[in-house]
Amino acid sequence: MALISIGIESSADKLGVGIVDSDGNILANNVRTYKPGIGNGVIPRDAAQHHSDHVPNLIKMGLDEAKINMNEIDIVSFTQGSGMGPCLRVDAVAARTLASKFNKPIVGVNHQVAHVEIGRLIGKMEDPVVLYASGGNTQVITFTEGRYRVFGETLDIPVGNCLDVFGREMNFDNSSKPMGAIVEEKARLKENFVNLPYVVKGFDISFSGILTAAIKAVKAGNSVHDVSHSLQETVFAMMTEVTERALAHTKKSEVLVTGGVAANSRLKEMLSIMSEEHGARFFGLPAPTAIDNGAMIAWTGLLMHQNGHKQSLEDTLVRQHYRPEEVEIIWRN
Ligand code: AMP
Ligand code: MG
16 A cells, blocks of 8 residues: 655745655645745745744645545655754654654655655656756755765855846846746847856856856846846856766766756756757756655655654754765665
8 A cells, every 4th residue: 555655845935745655646735935025035034934834734735635634644754954944943843743743753854865856756767967956056966876966066156046136136026926037037038148257166166256247247237138148048058067067977868957946948948958969868847846845855755764764753853954965865775
């Protein structure tokens, strides 16, 4: 009989509750996003307050949608890290409460590993090179020598944050859409390309200098459309270059892009052209499972549990700097 897992994710600005079964069916996957006031970035304490206000309802909504009750759940999974401390504590407390009240095993999941595992499930991929591009992370991750290794990553801010801060500086109205999607729309109206710094160091990339240069370029009189376009072209080309290097180095045959920035058509176009040149299959994960969500945590928790992972309630402290390399990937070894 299939096992059922509930997964709670609240590592950053989103709260997610997902329910999946061991056949890979997603029975529920709801997300609520904390929205800081206009012009502000995420304030961790406020985000955590938002998450704890909504977590009971989102759990109830998930159970209703999946048409089950807590007694029919087999395991309780939560994001143990990485992420913002106050935010992570919300999913950990909710999971501990459910696990002890209903006497279920608890599984603490690594956030990045979960992004990769849900991508493998939905994209039907065996062993991809993964570009994880979001508001809080930018990493190229792939499975080598028994672990998920970070091949390359940002040396400063994440790509999503770069786009978000640029949009905020430009006073783009993101009340109804993510900022990155607005930058993408503005970029479509471009006429010219504006040169911006291109910063790749080995497998690593850096965005903060480009962000400053882009803001300056607008102040110097270039159109916001041209700069939005040039910013996208530059940062996406950098990420594609690093992903290509990992692909060439590992000789894998699949490329997956995930994270909120994976919604961008131009990024997917660049990655798919690059993958095709290497004879690799490319898959862009659709938003519901690419953004931070509970289903990815529930699914990865199931993989861990089914392969013998055991965890005590005492061992569920959150880990803000939890790296994917630290996780023993028992289900693939
Ligand atoms: P996540 O951190 O995975 O929840 O993703 C949120 C990030 O994705 C934010 O930085 C958004 O601005 C970004 N994002 C969402 N849609 C798009 C898009 N169409 N193009 C680029 N970035 C996007
Ligand atoms: Mg994420």
